[in-house]
Amino acid sequence: MSSGINVNPKSSPNRTEIRLDSLLQLLDGNDSLAILCHNDPDPDCISSALALSTVAEHVGVEDVTLYYGGEITHQQNRAMVNALDIELYRLTENCLRSSSLLAFVDHAKPGVNNSVPEGTMPDIVIDHHSVTGIDAKYVDHRAEVGATASILTEYLAFLDIELDKRLATALLFGIRRETLAFTRSATGAEYTSARFLHPHADINLLRRLSDSLFTHETLDSIGETIQNRAVRGSYLVTHTGRTDERDTLPQAADYLLNLEGITTTLVFGIIDGTVHLSARTRDPRVHIGEVMTAAFGGVGSAGGHRDMAGGVVPLGVFGELDDCDTELIDLLTDTLTERFFANTTSS
DSSP: OOSSEEOOTTTOTTHHHHHHHHHHHHHTTOOEEEEEOOSSOOHHHHHHHHHHHHHHHHTTOOEEEEEEOSOOOSHHHHHHHHHTTOOOEEOOHHHHHHOSEEEEESOOSTTSSSOSOTTOOOSEEEEOSOOOOOOOSEEEEOTTSSOHHHHHHHHHHHHTOOOOHHHHHHHHHHHHHHTTTTTSSOOHHHHHHHHHHGGGSOHHHHHHHHTOOOOHHHHHHHHHHHHTOEEETTEEEEEEEEOSOTTHHHHHHHHHTTSTTOOEEEEEEEETTEEEEEEEEOOTTOOHHHHHHHHHTTTSEEEEOSSEEEEEEEGGGGOSOOSOHHHHHHHHHHHHHHHHHHHHHHO
16 A cells, blocks of 8 residues: 555546645655656656656746666657657666655656665656555556556646647657557547647657657567567467567567467567566457566566556576577577466466
């Protein structure tokens, strides 16, 4: 259970006002706020951080800084940051000490998809992912909505903060990317937010961001996943081998769902001594987040939504391994595939 302020959106007719009053009270009187994006931040996370910084500045917080861990490698994420001139700084240990308040957006727990030491309690958490045990002074956790950017858009609308093209475009792009153009996990909140944002957004820029091209490296990695696929019924498992293209994994998992007869995909790759996993499904009988937790939660960290999920597994759990990539990949493929298929079959 959270020890912070966590208002159930279905429990009160004045839920937005109550929620925002609590947030504004927390921000009031503080002169600095560190907003932390999760590792390898995506458009939903980046736009949500930008919106929260706007809210904080609206109520007088003078120093607001946006941080991230990992890398910004996905071509659309890089294009968004560059085209909208969003200032993001790499998180260091000193960053956490230099601000009065710490906020997490689009993630919720220290040490899980972020570089914050476990045991660190953020002051603010705003997130839409399925997760339990959130601990913060202020919590707005809505697993029933499709994007964190929808939550922040609601804040801006309720506070009557004037939207400029930059912020409106960022939020609309974040919602569109998180829901794959409203085809995945989109709810009424996303459509309501889009209607509010659309008149203020730069639609030409939005189109250019949406059409950002694959890099040669990304295309090569997706080609690897096509060649390496293993299919059992309507389930597909594949891998990229060793890669630096982390963002290839979710892109390939989405892309391979288009293969005839396939309803569920798992893609994995080895990145810096860790196995990264990304899974997708369009099978209404499968909750892919629960499948990933059951299959890999005991050996690593895994979970997610009904139709999209991910995880990481340390290579060390597979025992002593030499540097022979062929043997290593064969072992990983056999082990991960059997774990995944065993849990999809029983789901």
